[in-house]
Amino acid sequence: MAVRFMVVLMVFAGILQNGFSQTISFNTPLPWVSLRNDSLTVRAQVDTAELKDKKLKITVSTVKNGRSRKITSKRFSLTDPSGEFAFGSLRKKLVGGEEYIKIDWSVSGTKDEGTIEPIGIANLTALPETAPLTAVKVDDGIATKDVAGKITGEFNKTGATEYAFAWNKATLFIAVKKAAADKSIKFAIDGKSGKNAFLSYPDRFIVVSPADSNPVNAIHFERSVKKDSLMYKELDWRNEISSEESGEVLVVAMPWYDAGMISFEERTIGFGVFVENASGKTVASVPVKADDQIPATWGVLKLAE
Numbered sequence: 629m630a631v632r633f634m635v636v637l638m639v640f641a642g643i644l645q646n647g648f649s650q651t652i653s654f655n656t657p658l659p660w661v662s663l664r665n666d667s668l669t670v671r672a673q674v675d676t677a678e679l680k681d682k683k684l685k686i687t688v689s690t691v692k693n694g695r696s697r698k699i700t701s702k703r704f705s706l707t708d709p710s711g712e713f714a715f716g717s718l719r720k721k722l723v724g725g726e727e728y729i730k731i732d733w734s735v736s737g738t739k740d741e742g743t744i745e746p747i748g749i750a751n752l753t754a755l756p757e758t759a760p761l762t763a764v765k766v767d768d769g770i771a772t773k774d775v776a777g778k779i780t781g782e783f784n785k786t787g788a789t790e791y792a793f794a795w796n797k798a799t800l801f802i803a804v805k806k807a808a809a810d811k812s813i814k815f816a817i818d819g820k821s822g823k824n825a826f827l828s829y830p831d832r833f834i835v836v837s838p839a840d841s842n843p844v845n846a847i848h849f850e851r852s853v854k855k856d857s858l859m860y861k862e863l864d865w866r867n868e869i870s871s872e873e874s875g876e877v878l879v880v881a882m883p884w885y886d887a888g889m890i891s892f893e894e895r896t897i898g899f900g901v902f903v904e905n906a907s908g909k910t911v912a913s914v915p916v917k918a919d920d921q922i923p924a925t926w927g928v929l930k931l932a933e
Contacts (some may be wrong), residue, residue: 746853
């Protein structure tokens, strides 16, 4: 019992030492956050007894594919245990995808230094508003091949590809006309509609290639930062997505539970459409100039009554 008590004391002492040994700890911004405007304020808790009369240097940079570009650098006096260090406007309305903000900090006269990354900016008020795409409602239990005949109105057209959407309680349907379709068309789904600067694990992509023997590929991504570069590793999305041909239309059926969503009338979800050529390059998109790696640039899909 005495030995066990000693071990508990040692563990507790380790927690105290690790938890209270930091002289400065940052509260905001945190890695992977998407700032909603271009004004930057860094907040931190400071042990002023340890860092009396010291200066904090903070450098803000943009980083893309291993290349860093300084935006601004300032020095601040550390006089208050709760510090706010304001930089004002960074004059950036959108930073995300493969580009990010990095904050380097150091305290004069000490070995205290570090980096906060990646940070994004998605100023939604500065981004253009776009009309939503619409999914028409169809009967529950409808056969996938019968969905194309229930779609009313004209198909949407992006590049050479024509497509439309339908939904019911169980399924989201994507109908793509096979004639004159581009090499592939990517449908990006942001169920939480977070409009973030970076892809996150829940974001999903359905890639439709009508001319291929296996016409549907479903993917998502795992993200990381390596050597000043943002990395998005493609992962298989385990799902029960299926497809059927209905004349000149390929109908893709995605169960809502595969994307962790519940369907209901008037619901809107983040949604982007990206037409790709044979080299995998985006040649057309909805919204126009949307970036498939920046959900903040995607539009909206509305589930009609």
